[in-house]
Amino acid sequence: MLAPTSQHSLYRIDECGDLMADACVCSDQGELIFLSIWARDTAIQQFLARLTLGRDEDGLEQFHLITEQGGSVPAFIGTAERLEKRLTRAYRRTLFGSMVNLWLFDRRCIRPDKSTASALALLPRSVVDPTSRLWQLVKDTCPLPLLDHWQTSVLALLRERDMLQNLPVALGPLQGFRLGLDVPLLTDALGDLIRDNTLTAYPYPARIWTP
Numbered sequence: 001m002l003a004p005t006s007q008h009s010l011y012r013i014d015e016c017g018d019l020m021a022d023a024c025v026c027s028d029q030g031e032l033i034f035l036s037i038w039a040r041d042t043a044i045q046q047f048l049a050r051l052t053l054g055r056d057e058d059g060l061e062q063f064h065l066i067t068e069q070g071g072s073v074p075a076f077i078g079t080a081e082r083l084e085k086r087l088t089r090a091y092r093r094t095l096f097g098s099m100v101n102l103w104l105f106d107r108r109c110i111r112p113d114k115s116t117a118s119a120l121a122l123l124p125r126s127v128v129d130p131t132s133r134l135w136q137l138v139k140d141t142c143p144l145p146l147l148d149h150w151q152t153s154v155l156a157l158l159r160e161r162d163m164l165q166n167l168p169v170a171l172g173p174l175q176g177f178r179l180g181l182d183v184p185l186l187t188d189a190l191g192d193l194i195r196d197n198t199l200t201a202y203p204y205p206a207r208i209w210t211p
Helices: 041-053 132-143 148-162 184-195
Strands: 011-013 017-024 032-040 063-065 072-076 083-091 099-106 118-124 163-165 168-172 174-180
Touching: 017 041, 017 063, 017 072, 017 148, 017 174, 032 041, 032 072, 032 118, 032 174, 041 099, 072 168, 118 132, 132 148, 132 174, 148 163, 148 184, 168 184
Parallel strands: none
Antiparallel strands: 011 017, 011 063, 017 032, 017 168, 032 099, 063 072, 083 099, 118 174, 163 174
């Protein structure tokens, strides 16, 4: 769990005054991907209950995080069933009672959706080069066989075709990535790279040689 130290900012949630967030990641459409919030147990349970209610029953379909500069960052819940949760009691004895840390996250953060060939990755901002983690994510998600020495060319291709993107909204110590594979397009593109010898069966120059 994330620890709300002096190095991490806390963000107030406009619709829920009792909650404070220390990390939030959203998609380019504003859909919630990851949220870490701190509050007393009763406030956390009330927040979770509002996620399951409709608009007419004081339900919560979106909320806004207030930044240090006074800006407002919207986060849309979408379908609550796609979100998984993790709870821990981090501070049991405080002036305000027991403090609870809740993580809400899209389940694609922990396992790819093979039916849509899509996945999400959350990494600390301190990770300067996420290449190895993203390559593993691609191999776990892609239905096509990929060789490890193809890593540089395939990742460049995915970036070029917008199949691998950085998530644009990330507050706190995390950065996010979205992988969405267009399998027919990727199949054709890999075929072209194989035919022009950009992708080979063996790492260059160790190729099969026939006299």
